[in-house]
Amino acid sequence: MNGTGAAADGSGGESSESSALRDTASRTFDAFRSGWETEIGDGFPLPTFSPATTRDFRVKSRATKVGDVAVTDLHGASAIRTEGPLNGVEDQVRMYVVQRGSWTLGARLARGEQTVRAGQFLIRHIGRPLHFETVPDTKAKVLVLPAALLTPLLGPRQSITGPADCAEVRLLAAHSNMIYETVAGLGPAGVQAAHSTLIELTKAVARRRVDDAEPQLASALAQAAKDLADSHLADPELSGTMLARELKVSVRNLQRSFAATGEPVTAYIRRRRLEEARLALSTPSGRLSVSELAAYWQFADSSHFIRAFKKRYGRTPTEYARSTVPPEI
Template sequence: MTSTGVETDGPGGAVGGDSAAPDTAPRAFDAFRSGWETEIGDGFPLPTFSAATTRDFRVTSRATKVGDVAITDLHGDSAIRTEGPLNGVEDQVRMYVVQRGSWTLGAPLARGEQTVRAGQFLIRHIGRPLHFETVPDTTAKVLVLPAAMLTPLLGARQSVSGPADSAEVRLLVAHSNMIYETVADLGPAGVQAAHNTLIELAKSVARCRVDDAEPQLAPALAQAAKDLADSHLADPELSGTMLARELNVSVRNLQRAFAAAGESVTAYIRQRRLEEARLALTAPSGRLSVSELAAHWQFADSSHFIRAFKKHYGRTPTEYARSAVPARNRAGTGG
């Protein structure tokens, strides 16, 4: 795990400083590009900027890299715009948090264009290169994150957005700011912890927005959870928490998906285990004892299993097994 950082000032100096003379702007852009490519560029190449941007480059920025995550903060007195051919694949997730101005992804009026305005954030999977542009006086934080960690949470939408003043976003911003202050002094374990925390905080932002914005996915989510539970019924670790983790959703979202159909995760798991135990009781050979069934299907003990079974089927497991024997015999002699 590596970490590095760079600060570059455009001709305006500190954020909010005075604009410089236009003839210094190209030199400022060259310094910015050189610093980026030296310190950050490996794995995070700069796009091609428009000629108007490089001629009037009044931007203050700072950036750092922590493993496969890059963090950039910038303020542009001037507008920033990219241009030129877009080729190749860009499998990344980017998060934009805009404090002032606006940041637009995609060419104006192009399909899939998105604008992040002041006070908003956007997390988006970037599957192919996109142009972007900002308006003058834009202040924003941009994080480049590993796609494998975030895309499962985004689902088919491939992006989530919302207010930048939510608790989760504020915590993420504060953590990324602290990385700037400490990264040069961190040892390998500290860098790893800073990286992992950044990823988990980004996940929390994505989960929160998906939970709030995707109630229409509830039936599909509930069915996916049921299918997964059915394949792990004998697993002692099976629970709502385990299912949520495997499906990359929050426990709250999973519970809401089941509640939409008038069910609960715990009740579904217990019902399916009782159904499997009932089938085992009527098996023609190799039948397990009541205590063995209770242990196999993860009931606390035989008493709990018997009570649950009787409540569900109206008879104890032993009574049910005895009643099933004549029925099998009649079925075997009929014809």
């Protein structure tokens, strides 16, 4: 992105296009750094990035801090690499959940280098500063956590790896995503509860089991189940039993966690299926018939679908579809 080209007079020099792209990347990096300092502040300093990284900085991120825990979601269209002197001591546990691309800890070919690939997580004790590097189009969630509470669970290698789609990671991801939406309005008690739940869920990942009867985890369990249900709405097997099995919790405790939200599991699944059917009816082209929609969204038949739709939206599917047709000019 920081290439050179011929100047207008034929002499060597940086093209105006390259200069504009470099300036854009620089502004993007400055905005990223400013946002980090605003949201995270002291205690979680940014590392030193390589000049190549800051010259071609195409990264989207969001970050928040809950006490001594920092959570960051990052999607880098460009590669990211840190460099420079590494001094001092870091006594932290970091968790990396990589959805796409890869994240490498440690300098290339150095002893102790470790790469987390797409679909994996790594929990690792960091005793001294480490460089890291990502490939282009890497998407990951990174948590920085207090070492004292988690290091005893990591074993002699001081690290644990596993699949990113395991039940425990799903719960942790759901809870951390909820924190983004709610942290600004939390009082001291709410911040403490959010922090404690993050720690307990990280422990659950390390232990490979969740105490689903723990009341503190109810909201995270309900959200993880909703996220999972949303990705399986057209699946005929979708049910509370299936969600409980995938999340490795009891059906009773899953139902109890949903009860706290005021909506039973089955009601949530039906509501979301109706919402998706309504969106499909709003599509101007390629619209499915009522019977096709009923079958696709797992209603017993067209009559059941029509009754459920009218009860929720006050109109039949056909009436709703007609109302979305733009008037002819």
